[in-house]
Amino acid sequence: MDTPDTGPSGDVEDLLDHLRESRGFDFRGYKRTSLLRRIQHRLDQLEIGSYGEYIDRLQIDVDEFTALFNTILINVTGFFRDPEAWDQIGSVVIPKLVADKEPGDPIRVWSAGCSSGQEAYSIAMLLAEALGAERYLDQVKIYATDVDHDALAQARHATFDDAAMRGVPDGLRDRYxxxxxHRHAFRHDLRRTIIFGRNDLVQDAPISRIDLLICRNTLMYFNAEAQARILGRFHFAVVPDGVLFLGKAEMLLSHGDIFEPLDLKRRIFRRAQATPPATPRPVRSSAGGGPSAADVLGELRSRGFSASPVAQFVVTVNDDLAVFNDQARETFGLHPNDIGSPLRDLEISYRPAELRTQLAEVKSRHEPARITDVEWQRPNGVVQWFEVQVNPLLDGEDLLGVSFVFDDVTIARTLRRELERTNRQLEATNEELQSTNEELETTNEELQSTVEELETTNEELQSTNEELETINEELQSTNDELKVINDALGDRSTELNRVNDFLQSILTGIKAGVVVIDQAMQVIAWNAGAEELWGVHTAEAEGRHLLDLDIGLPMTEVKPVALNALSDPTYVGELRLEAVNRRGRTITLRLVCSALSNTHGDGNGALLVMETVPADAGTSVNSLQ
Known part of the structure; x- marks a missing residue:
């Protein structure tokens, strides 16, 4: 296979441009050697010989983007990876961070390049240990970002298998x-403080006012220019004296002007002091020294907005939260420290409704939008329903920002649903009444018809009664006749019983084994000699097929003789054969088989007589007529 051009002006630039334009991923800042090696690995897997051919593959197979990104982006992470460094964070950095905060002050953490989320959950456990669960929920917000959608999706599930949990100490695993x-799920109440979202460190704006920024083993994948740009954004994101926690392979040797080491061995840095921003000039008051009419009007507008019973907030043209009223704070848990934060970093951007798509649409079209049937469950368990109005705030043709208004339609929705339910019940009741009325009319007609039928039936019963009297007389006569016949049958039955007893005494008196079979070779008689010879009782043998009996008789030799007797009413055959008696001993057996026929000469079955003879009494005879 030909190796694709790896030079800076080769076809690889076309591939990187295609990835940036089609999917928004800019890999130009990655170390070129590592980047080309991973791309080449993917091309080798597909047996593709050029970048141009691979671009064609990406255009026709959208799933190939995912495979390529998984090859380029190495999502390796774990709970408390490098335990010594995490011990320093838990024992030194976090206690100082907590000590510097007043109760109620927000603690903001950013886990950049979070992969599947283990580092975000690790810092959450350390902060919860230091603050306690109640104070943690009140103060902490953790932002976890990555460019890999699949890794973020996995992180949001907050569940891990046994292998992933190996780095978590037993005590923390039991508490959190x-x-x-068969999986381990992170505590649901603490999970709400962690917000996962996509952020490209090279292109996207950083999250601001961060107290602790964790970016471990991520900068190493970027070249020096991209690293400098990312670190500049980190410096902007971190508050004064904020902490940057890097991976053990990252040094920041050339960026001491923006981050200074706190613990170089464990790659823990502090934001270097920078020149403070200029203090805004105060607004000039009226000539009399008191508030101007404009100030009073502005204050009235602000108070009116805050006191509105409808929850609402406004974002700037750059999608940063500008202002929110008291109802929005109470309903959605917004905090004054959220002012100035990008909307995408706030929980309200996706819960109770996905607002970012509507925001982009309103900004592009300069037209209001509406979101209906938005359900929101407050912490006290109360469920509210909202209709969200998204309105552009325009100054002529210029967009100043976007307003989000949450109209509480819970009562109206409840009343509407109750009205719909009542209407459905009324309709069902009306249909039931109509059906009942029709059934009553039908029943009335059926009753009238039944009366007529009863009258006819009465006449028929009268006629039937007369017929029954006649039949009764005939039955009495027949009964007399049957009594005579029954007496005759009783005499005949007595005679038959006598004959049967006589035949049974004959079979019993014969010491040889006697078996009688019918035309179907079913056993109809089995005497005591047969019981003694084969160990099978009469009740077990009679009614069964001769060949199905489990006795020591070689049926392969008996079967032809029996069939001859059944087919020829004059047949008599004799066999001398070796058999095994009921005691399991080998005996020499003489078997005579003869046909049974009635007075008309028709065959009724066959008679088999079997008796043991001395072993030297002679040779076997196959058939004798």
């Missing part, structure tokens, strides 16, 4: 994870 379906 629950066992669910």
């Amino acid at each position: 994870f629950e066992r669910r379906d």
